[in-house]
Amino acid sequence: MxxxxxxxxxxxxxxxxxxxxxxxxxxxxxxxxxxxxxxxxxxxxxxxxxxxxxxxxxxxxxxxxxxxxxxxxxxxxxxxxxxxxxxxxxxxxxxxxxxxxxxxxxxxxxxxxxxxxxxxxxxxxxxxxxxxxxxxxxxxxxxxxxxxxxxxxxxxxxASTRCSVFIATSLDGLIARNDGSIDWLERANAAVPASEDCGYADYMQTVDAIVMGRATFDKVLSFPDWPYGNLPVHVLSTTLRCRPSGVPDSVQVLHATPHEVVERAAAAGHRHLYIDGGRTIQGFLRAGLITELTITIIPILLGSGLRLFGDLPADTDLRLLSSKAFPFGFVQSHYAVCQKA
Structure with a gap:
């Protein structure tokens, strides 16, 4: 730098x-x-x-x-x-x-x-x-x-726009299989009572926009219904040139760095960005932009797959804000990312 x-x-x-x-x-x-x-x-x-x-x-x-x-x-x-x-x-x-x-x-x-x-x-x-x-x-x-x-x-x-993560991982820190499949997560979610969303709805009430990578976007497109309503969604991609047909107008395709994304979001009045997808989360962590992490651990070992975290330029200290064990085996921890002086 x-x-x-x-x-x-x-x-x-x-x-x-x-x-x-x-x-x-x-x-x-x-x-x-x-x-x-x-x-x-x-x-x-x-x-x-x-x-x-x-x-x-x-x-x-x-x-x-x-x-x-x-x-x-x-x-x-x-x-x-x-x-x-x-x-x-x-x-x-x-x-x-x-x-x-x-x-x-x-x-x-x-x-x-x-x-x-x-x-x-x-x-x-x-x-x-x-x-x-x-x-x-x-x-x-x-x-x-x-x-x-x-x-x-x-x-x-x-400076005031904050970026946070709300994501599930296997016990060994994986978010998907090598081919991108999350069948293991879907199977685990099937055992969760219909009335329990592990705090997701409350979290989404605080979110002004979502930022995700191309792989996560493609996975979302495979869902039966678009899950985000009219919430602005920024898709980071170097290969996707425009919004696919049939996708809501609230979706914007960007070729930008994490800092540029935050700048655009701030100019649009967005104060809280939900960062989703392994590579995107890693990029925002390396850029020092993630302020909070909510990680729900699913009781399964996958052995190999796509990791949530990658290389970082330095140690990243976290402060535990809360932790909750659910009766169906999930453990959710909420961390603040400690900012260096």
């Missing part, structure tokens, strides 16, 4: 950087650390650029965040991805007013508060400034970048 996050003060650059690092460990550099030599006096530009180049050369994986287009332009080609946070001046001003104390920038909360009026005035001119901190320079930098890039206009919504 070699990512540059660009935007106005208060756009949410540091928040997004921490969120990305939680999913994939990386070094982080705030350009405030290299831009000034004390107080409000800027260092010579070339010195700042050389410090950034030196820092980049020492890192395998990194995130740089800041509003300094003049420092970023010479090192832009080093990045694999550029993220431009552009939530608008009103949102940036609100974020600045609610900022916690930033000890890396100010020696005390009182010093930070004393600087607030100047900061708000400066942030408020973002759209009209022609300097290296303004929208015009940031837009030009974004347009000039030839690599992967995305502009987030709703970073606050993006």
């Amino acid at each position: 070699k990512v540059i996050i660009l935007g106005n003060a208060g756009a949410g650059k540091s928040t997004l950087a921490r969120k990305l690092i939680a999913s994939q460990p990386a070094a982080r550099l705030s350009l405030d650390e290299v831009a000034f030599q004390g107080g409000t006096e800027r260092r010579p530009l070339q010195e700042s650029v050389e410090d950034v180049r030196r820092w980049i050369s020492e890192q395998d994986s990194w995130i740089i965040e800041g509003c300094y287009a003049d420092i970023l332009e010479p090192v832009l080609a080093c990045a694999d991805e550029l993220i431009f946070l552009n939530p608008g001046v009103v949102a940036c001003l609100a974020h600045c007013r609610s900022r916690p104390w930033e000890p890396e920038k100010f020696s005390s909360r009182q010093e930070q508060d004393a600087n607030l009026d100047n900061l708000l005035q400066w942030v408020g001119t973002y759209d009209t400034r022609a300097d290296e901190y303004g929208l015009a320079r940031h837009r030009a930098l974004y347009e000039s970048f030839a690599g992967k890039k995305r502009e987030l206009c709703h970073p606050e919504l993006y």
